[in-house]
Amino acid sequence: MSDALDTAAKPIKKPKRVLPERFKSYKGVWVFIEHEHGHVHPVSWELLGKGRELADKLGVELAGVLMGGDGDEIRAITAEVGAHGTDLCYLAQHPVLHDYRNQSYTLGMTELVNTYQPEILLLGATTQGRDLAGSVATTLLTGLTADCTGLDIDPSDRSLLSSRPTFGGSLMCTIVNLATRPQMATVRPRVMPMPARDPARPARVVEHALQLDESAIVTKVLDFIPDARADKPQLPFADFIVSGGRGLGKPENFQLVAELARTLGAEVGASRPAVHAGWADAERQVGQSGKTVRPKLYIAAGISGAVQHRVGMEGADAIAGINLDPGAPLFDFANYALIGNVTELLPALDKAFARRLATARTQRAQAHEEADRGEV
Amino acid sequence: MHIAVCIKQVPDSAQIRVHPVTNTIMRQGVPTIINPYDLFALEEALRIKDETGARITVLTMGPPQAEEALRKCLSFGADDAILITDKVFSGADTLATSYVLAAALKALDAQDPLDLIFTGKQTIDGDTAQVGPGIAIRLGHQLLTYVSKIRELDPANRHIVVERRAEGGVQVLRSALPAVVTMLEGTNEIRFAGMPDMFRAARQELKRWNRDDIAADLTQVGLKGSPTVVAQVFGPKPKAIKALRIEGDTPEAIAEAFIDKLFTDFPQLEAALLEHLDQLGQQGVTQ
Numbered sequence: 001m002s003d004a005l006d007t008a009a010k011p012i013k014k015p016k017r018v019l020p021e022r023f024k025s026y027k028g029v030w031v032f033i034e035h036e037h038g039h040v041h042p043v044s045w046e047l048l049g050k051g052r053e054l055a056d057k058l059g060v061e062l063a064g065v066l067m068g069g070d071g072d073e074i075r076a077i078t079a080e081v082g083a084h085g086t087d088l089c090y091l092a093q094h095p096v097l098h099d100y101r102n103q104s105y106t107l108g109m110t111e112l113v114n115t116y117q118p119e120i121l122l123l124g125a126t127t128q129g130r131d132l133a134g135s136v137a138t139t140l141l142t143g144l145t146a147d148c149t150g151l152d153i154d155p156s157d158r159s160l161l162s163s164r165p166t167f168g169g170s171l172m173c174t175i176v177n178l179a180t181r182p183q184m185a186t187v188r189p190r191v192m193p194m195p196a197r198d199p200a201r202p203a204r205v206v207e208h209a210l211q212l213d214e215s216a217i218v219t220k221v222l223d224f225i226p227d228a229r230a231d232k233p234q235l236p237f238a239d240f241i242v243s244g245g246r247g248l249g250k251p252e253n254f255q256l257v258a259e260l261a262r263t264l265g266a267e268v269g270a271s272r273p274a275v276h277a278g279w280a281d282a283e284r285q286v287g288q289s290g291k292t293v294r295p296k297l298y299i300a301a302g303i304s305g306a307v308q309h310r311v312g313m314e315g316a317d318a319i320a321g322i323n324l325d326p327g328a329p330l331f332d333f334a335n336y337a338l339i340g341n342v343t344e345l346l347p348a349l350d351k352a353f354a355r356r357l358a359t360a361r362t363q364r365a366q367a368h369e370e371a372d373r374g375e376v
Numbered sequence: 377m378h379i380a381v382c383i384k385q386v387p388d389s390a391q392i393r394v395h396p397v398t399n400t401i402m403r404q405g406v407p408t409i410i411n412p413y414d415l416f417a418l419e420e421a422l423r424i425k426d427e428t429g430a431r432i433t434v435l436t437m438g439p440p441q442a443e444e445a446l447r448k449c450l451s452f453g454a455d456d457a458i459l460i461t462d463k464v465f466s467g468a469d470t471l472a473t474s475y476v477l478a479a480a481l482k483a484l485d486a487q488d489p490l491d492l493i494f495t496g497k498q499t500i501d502g503d504t505a506q507v508g509p510g511i512a513i514r515l516g517h518q519l520l521t522y523v524s525k526i527r528e529l530d531p532a533n534r535h536i537v538v539e540r541r542a543e544g545g546v547q548v549l550r551s552a553l554p555a556v557v558t559m560l561e562g563t564n565e566i567r568f569a570g571m572p573d574m575f576r577a578a579r580q581e582l583k584r585w586n587r588d589d590i591a592a593d594l595t596q597v598g599l600k601g602s603p604t605v606v607a608q609v610f611g612p613k614p615k616a617i618k619a620l621r622i623e624g625d626t627p628e629a630i631a632e633a634f635i636d637k638l639f640t641d642f643p644q645l646e647a648a649l650l651e652h653l654d655q656l657g658q659q660g661v662t663q
């Protein structure tokens with residue numbers, strides 16, 4: 001570990017490539033405001049939080065980019081864009097943009113970029129954001145870094161530093177975009193913290209009239225079938241998560257994770273090997289190729305804490321690990337190490353939590369009763 | 377009908393080990409596999425072939441060893457395979473990769489016009505999901521990502537209707553051929569290779585295309601054509617303080633000590649937990 005950290009302390013070495021003159025006028029940080037059926041995806045607000053930080057480091061403005069159909073519903077979103085920390089909001093409304101479609105949104109975004117020339121463009125790594133990001137980057141022939149877990153500015157040349165895990169290794173890498181603008185990156189939901197909302201904060205609205213023609217847009221939306229919300233685990237937004245990993249050893253033991261989760265009203269999470277073994281549903285995988293979570297409490301049972309798992313859960317307020325191995329990498333960043341066998345510690349925790357919660361409830365009930373009596 | 381499927385050979389991540397001291401990947405002896413997401417694309421193409429008799433060409437950009445992955449695709453039932461390989465292609469990021477694949481697809485299209493191009497939704501090594509969109513843009517084709525189902529395919533009238541996974545539901549899209557489709561995982565299951573196809577796969581000549589075969593502009597390929605570069609590799613930062621080891625002679629004692637400590641360090645947590653459970657109780661949600 002220390003070897004790798006020493007390298008981290010070294011200055012970043014970039015291959016020499018000069019930014020062409022025509023890109024030097026590119027200024028400002030942009031965030032694509034993603035919405036679907038009137039709902040803004042929270043990842044857009046999270047990105048505005050990070051975008052504010054980057055814009056301040058660069059001494060430039062932060063803008064939200066909002067595209068959509070005609071109507072006040074879309075326009076109303078500009079106020080929220082301001083409330084989440086932007087200086088301005090680019091607004092492009094056109095009937096052709098009523099539903100997200102790759103061709104129309106790519107045309108819109110590339111025209112906006114070419115007109116106003118931002119140096120950085122951030123999008124959520126969602127099905128919509130990834131669809132759009134790859135198309136816009138290729139149209140503009142610029143670099144795009146997917147699924148970043150960290151974003152920063154190199155003060156020496158104002159370039160964007162995008163970090164993400166490297167393949168397979170317990171290592172992270174920093175990727176830079178040498179000679180093209182804008183510098184584009186996608187970030188998954190819940191990776192960046194939600195910024196504080198200030199409803200009094202205004203954003204200038206810059207309206208841009210796009211010349212679009214429905215007859216030139218090949219793909220048509222025939223229907224939208226919304227998901228039945230209830231039957232999908234809401235892992236990314238859960239406050240309490242109990243996750244199990246390969247250390248559980250067998251499917252029966254994974255039940256112990258589910259039992260503790262039930263006592264806590266927590267969602268069940270899993271490492272990739274646990275999903276691969278069929279102990280948990282793929283929807284429940286936490287990590288780089290699963291979900292990113294930010295619960296108040298994350299209990300990791302039989303999970304070593306590999307970097308691909310870590311990037312999905314280190315935003316938790318409190319992390320406890322249950323592991324036979326006190327040297328597990330998880331304990332480099334967890335708060336609590338419970339050393340022992342999952343088959344013993346999970347049931348013990350389950351009982352202890354159940355007892356503690358029961359006591360707390362009784363105390364609360366008594367307190368209420370006393371308060372009620374006091375009132376009479 | 378002619379369908380192209382773009383695939384990638386990747387290291388089998390389940391078998392990768394990380395060196396405990398240097399934190400780097402130990403690649404030696406790690407077997408390679410076809411990117412698992414690409415198999416959903418291949419199987420979808422094979423199902424279209426079953427129904428319509430379409431021809432399937434699989435393509436990959438990669439080192440000479442990627443031949444093995446292509447032969448595997450032939451054994452599943454693909455008709456033809458093209459290995460796009462040239463040392464100037466190495467070190468490519470997604471922009472340079474989509475350039476090479478699009479150039480190869482153009483060359484293929486000139487020989488035998490393409491109706492559909494499939495890719496997986498992403499790879500397990502790069503995880504970017506950018507190459508499919510890149511190819512579509514470069515070819516000027518319609519892009520249909522995260523497709524969970526092809527509802528209608530009508531080559532005569534040049535149209536396709538698909539179900540596409542969006543964030544809050546499924547979009548049903550009607551589009552035109554030729555289109556680039558990236559398949560969602562879990563939509564189908566790759567078939568078993570049949571004996572005749574296995575024999576054919578072992579013997580069949582593969583096409584090998586280099587920079588000249590795809591008329592590549594050398595400023596757009598490999599490292600040169602890649603705007604993004606890895607500037608630094610580093611270990612994840614440990615927190616300033618290591619995890620606190622909870623002491624106790626028995627699992628029960630550890631559990632009690634942990635909860636005490638947790639609720640002391642995070643004083644709001646107990647109340648939050650109770651409130652959360654109350655809410656769950658009201659909604660009658662079961663785990």
Ligand SMILES: Cc1cc2nc3c(=O)[nH]c(=O)nc-3n(C[C@H](O)[C@H](O)[C@H](O)COP(=O)(O)OP(=O)(O)OC[C@H]3O[C@@H](n4cnc5c(N)ncnc54)[C@H](O)[C@@H]3O)c2cc1C
Binds near residue numbers: 167328389
């Ligand atoms: C491209 C890529 C993407 C990936 N994406 C993800 C991802 O999204 N999510 C993810 O989780 N992984 C992902 N991985 C895999 C990741 O690298 C690790 O292999 C994985 O997280 C390890 O899972 P684990 O901790 O359950 O298993 P292991 O690393 O095998 O750890 C098991 C742990 O259990 C402990 N243990 C064993 N028996 C017991 C016992 N009886 N009681 C208590 N403790 C015990 C062991 O000491 C060990 O620490 C990805 C890998 C790659 C290459």
